[in-house]
Amino acid sequence: MGRMSEESLPELPDYAERVLQVAERIPPGRVLTYGDIAEWLGEGGPRQVGRVMALYGGAVPWWRVVRADGLPLPGQEARALEQYHVEATPLRTSGAGDQRLDMRRARWDGKDD
């Protein structure tokens, strides 16, 4: 018979679970782009990773998953920047004074610190 849900929490698609697993693995002070995760995972694309983060990202350190241009997540900039400050994530200040990630230094290569 069709087995009903035995979990109190909504069940996660396998792909989503894999994405979140990678996100959870990013060390503090480092970041990974949506594309990086897709590539690292060997499936899906940046948009698919983005979708997963939008839907289930709340359970993981979402601020460590960013766009390739290092722009903070729109709508959550304050929280993200707060985290970057705490984790000493490499930032760079633009002419207007707005801060974005210094991708060259903040991007995680997958190796240990």
Next chain:
DNA sequence: CCCATGACCTATG
């Protein structure tokens, strides 16, 4: 099946 949307990316000017 067509079309629009999205926590995207890269190349080009």
Next chain:
DNA sequence: CCATAGGCCATGG
């Protein structure tokens, strides 16, 4: 640095 263009692919109307 900003703007455009094309590519990408799952999801939903």
